[in-house]
Amino acid sequence: MSSSVAGTVSPTRQAMRRLRRDRSARVGVVLVVGLIVVAAAAPLLVRLAGQDATTYHIDLLDPNRGNAPAGALGGISGTHWFGVEPLTGRDLFSIVVLGLRTSLTIAVVVTVITTVVGTLAGISAAYFGGWYDAVMSRLLDFLFGFPQLVFMIALGIIIPARFPRWLLLILVLSFFGWAGLARLIRNQARSLVAREFVEAARSVGSSGWMVITRELLPNLLGPVLVIATLAIPGYVGTEAALSFLGVGVPPPTPSLGRSISDSIAWVYTGADPWFLLFPGTVLFLAVLGFTLVGDGVRDAFDVRLRRTS
Amino acid sequence: MPDLVWFVTRRLFAALLVMLALSLAVYLVFYAIPADPAHLACGKPCTPDRLEQARHFMQLDQSTLQQYLSFLKGVFAGRTFGDGTAAVHCNAPCFGYSFPLARPVTTLILDRLPVTASIAIGAAILWLLFGVSLGVIAALNRGHFLDRLAIGVALVGVSTPSFLLGLLAILVFGFWLNMVPVNGYVPFTESPVDWAWHLITPWIVLAILQAASYIRLTRSQMLEELNLDYITTARAKGAGESRVVLTHGLRGVLVPVVTLFGLDLGGLLGGAILTEKVFSMQGLGDLLITAVGSLDVAVVVGVTLFSAFLIILANLVVDIVHGVLDPRVSHG
Numbered sequence: 001m002s003s004s005v006a007g008t009v010s011p012t013r014q015a016m017r018r019l020r021r022d023r024s025a026r027v028g029v030v031l032v033v034g035l036i037v038v039a040a041a042a043p044l045l046v047r048l049a050g051q052d053a054t055t056y057h058i059d060l061l062d063p064n065r066g067n068a069p070a071g072a073l074g075g076i077s078g079t080h081w082f083g084v085e086p087l088t089g090r091d092l093f094s095i096v097v098l099g100l101r102t103s104l105t106i107a108v109v110v111t112v113i114t115t116v117v118g119t120l121a122g123i124s125a126a127y128f129g130g131w132y133d134a135v136m137s138r139l140l141d142f143l144f145g146f147p148q149l150v151f152m153i154a155l156g157i158i159i160p161a162r163f164p165r166w167l168l169l170i171l172v173l174s175f176f177g178w179a180g181l182a183r184l185i186r187n188q189a190r191s192l193v194a195r196e197f198v199e200a201a202r203s204v205g206s207s208g209w210m211v212i213t214r215e216l217l218p219n220l221l222g223p224v225l226v227i228a229t230l231a232i233p234g235y236v237g238t239e240a241a242l243s244f245l246g247v248g249v250p251p252p253t254p255s256l257g258r259s260i261s262d263s264i265a266w267v268y269t270g271a272d273p274w275f276l277l278f279p280g281t282v283l284f285l286a287v288l289g290f291t292l293v294g295d296g297v298r299d300a301f302d303v304r305l306r307r308t309s
Numbered sequence: 310m311p312d313l314v315w316f317v318t319r320r321l322f323a324a325l326l327v328m329l330a331l332s333l334a335v336y337l338v339f340y341a342i343p344a345d346p347a348h349l350a351c352g353k354p355c356t357p358d359r360l361e362q363a364r365h366f367m368q369l370d371q372s373t374l375q376q377y378l379s380f381l382k383g384v385f386a387g388r389t390f391g392d393g394t395a396a397v398h399c400n401a402p403c404f405g406y407s408f409p410l411a412r413p414v415t416t417l418i419l420d421r422l423p424v425t426a427s428i429a430i431g432a433a434i435l436w437l438l439f440g441v442s443l444g445v446i447a448a449l450n451r452g453h454f455l456d457r458l459a460i461g462v463a464l465v466g467v468s469t470p471s472f473l474l475g476l477l478a479i480l481v482f483g484f485w486l487n488m489v490p491v492n493g494y495v496p497f498t499e500s501p502v503d504w505a506w507h508l509i510t511p512w513i514v515l516a517i518l519q520a521a522s523y524i525r526l527t528r529s530q531m532l533e534e535l536n537l538d539y540i541t542t543a544r545a546k547g548a549g550e551s552r553v554v555l556t557h558g559l560r561g562v563l564v565p566v567v568t569l570f571g572l573d574l575g576g577l578l579g580g581a582i583l584t585e586k587v588f589s590m591q592g593l594g595d596l597l598i599t600a601v602g603s604l605d606v607a608v609v610v611g612v613t614l615f616s617a618f619l620i621i622l623a624n625l626v627v628d629i630v631h632g633v634l635d636p637r638v639s640h641g
Contacts, residue, residue: 013492038426073545126367141333142327142330144572144575146617146620147329147575147577147578147579147613147616147617147619147620148575148579149576149578149579149582149583150578150579150582150597150612150616150617151613153582153594153597153598153601154339154597154601154609154610154613156601156613157600157601157606157609158338158339158341192391209330233467233468235472240470240472241470241472241579242470242473244387244470244586245582245583245586245594245598246598247598247601257472260472260476261472261586262472264476264586264587264589267476267479267480267484268479268483268484268491268492268589269484270484272479272484273480274485276476276477276480280473280477283470283473284468284469284470284473287469287470288465288468291464291467291468292464295464301609
């Protein structure tokens with residue numbers, strides 16, 4: 001921390017500079033920004049294509065092939081950019097971009113919640129220590145070893161149908177998600193608590209809240225940012241997995257995971273692989289993009305993990 | 310050695326406490342259910358009289374705590390619902406009784422367990438072998454083609470949801486190339502060859518995905534390890550390169566790999582459940598999802614608790630292996 005010396009650059013700025021030079025991180029940023037723009041503009045794009053995600057187009061199906069889309073590549077045409085869904089003939093482009101919007105929204109909201117909760121829990125455990133820290137550590141151990149997916153599926157039985165599923169998804173993913181971040185932040189913060197500047201702040205009578213927000217938090221921004229960015233692709237994947245298993249967002253809200261699940265029968269017979277390939281590729285690109293950015297941020301901020309080769 | 314015995318005892322005790330706390334929590338959560346299982350069982354028309362009868366028979370008229378205690382008793386000593394000729398027995402270990410399916414939950418779970426266990430255990434063995442060896446190869450060829458290839462495989466593995474890769478594998482190897490069966494499960498007892506043949510794609514798919522983090526971990530750990538003083542000493546004393554890598558380097562890799570494996574156990578079960586669905590195999594995941602759909606609380610609670618117990622048990626084993634591999638763990 002020698003940023004007070006004239007002519008040196010702050011660690012954050014150094015990290016940003018390293019990030020800009022990282023080629024795979026740049027690819028990631030392009031992917032992420034592109035997908036976020038598509039997701040944000042999804043309703044607009046759908047209208048631009050002159051389509052919606054609910055209208056049936058039975059005339060575009062081929063009854064001789066079990067109502068798979070007529071025509072090559074899943075029925076791609078100037079009006080149906082990704083072709084149509086088999087059986088219903090709904091516009092696949094609309095379903096995919098609106099589904100992406102659902103996935104990204106849930107993932108980002110969950111990341112914000114878990115980052116705030118996890119950071120506060122981790123820092124306070126490290127700062128206060130004692131029995132509070134012990135209880136927190138046990139709780140984290142417990143959440144870690146928990147069969148989360150099983151529990152998330154099982155929860156479906158006690159939540160009344162009128163409770164909005166997207167909200168349930170956000171709550172459940174957040175409930176299990178903050179633990180990983182809390183543990184990492186706790187370990188990082190523990191080494192800070194013993195340092196002189198924290199001791200100094202305490203000795204002049206700063207309250208616990210002041211020490212946490214003014215002294216500890218600014219020094220932990222790097223790790224928090226790294227862990228949060230690396231967490232997003234995980235939530236995109238889990239949300240898709242839950243929808244794939246039929247316990248995610250319910251129809252008619254489009255969802256990438258549910259489309260992929262619907263495509264299973266068409267993949268087994270090979271009748272319409274495009275029903276898998278379009279939503280699948282978009283899901284893959286979303287997870288890949290966030291992972292590349294997360295890896296880049298980690299390499300740029302975390303000195304110990306920085307690439308040596 | 311007494312240190313290790315003391316360590317194992319302490320861990321056993323802690324695991325037992327966690328199991329108790331967890332079962333109570335799960336029980337309280339799931340018996341807050343608004344849909345009354347007795348209502349489903351009593352049929353139509355459901356008179357208040359018959360509903361009361363059904364509730365009494367299913368022991369739902371007891372308090373939640375009482376129900377929990379009967380559940381615990383059932384796990385160790387079995388339990389009986391109703392009396393006389395209509396009585397239903399559920400032998401120990403009884404994880405509840407499914408009235409809609411008219412079978413003990415334990416039997417239902419044991420019927421499905423081989424499917425999920427086959428997927429999970431096979432994949433775990435494969436990914437440990439695959440992940441650690443690729444990681445070592447990458448570390449030894451640092452910066453060269455094989456290293457880049459391993460890092461690339463790891464990146465794709467981290468970024469692909471298991472169900473997506475599974476379906477792509479079915480499309481390519483099952484349908485287009487027609488090399489492997491598309492879906493379905495064949496019991497081991499029926500035909501071991503067909504069993505493995507149907508499981509080979511799910512194993513490889515899960516292994517590739519999970520191996521990713523093991524490749525990354527092994528590679529970085531191995532690179533660190535090979536730069537340590539004692540490795541230099543070993544080399545200076547004239548030990549062959551393969552001996553240095555396999556006996557000295559690999560030992561340092563094992564402890565973090567075991568730690569990561571312990572953390573992955575919860576995910577292993579989840580991965581197996583997703584894989585089941587992709588390959589249309591009727592395992593624990595299918596049992597659970599169907600039970601959620603039909604509001605069969607006994608099965609939902611049974612499967613949830615059973616998977617939690619499995620994971621606590623497996624974590625216990627990992628902990629003990631950890632203690633044996635790294636004496637610092639059991640002494641500290």
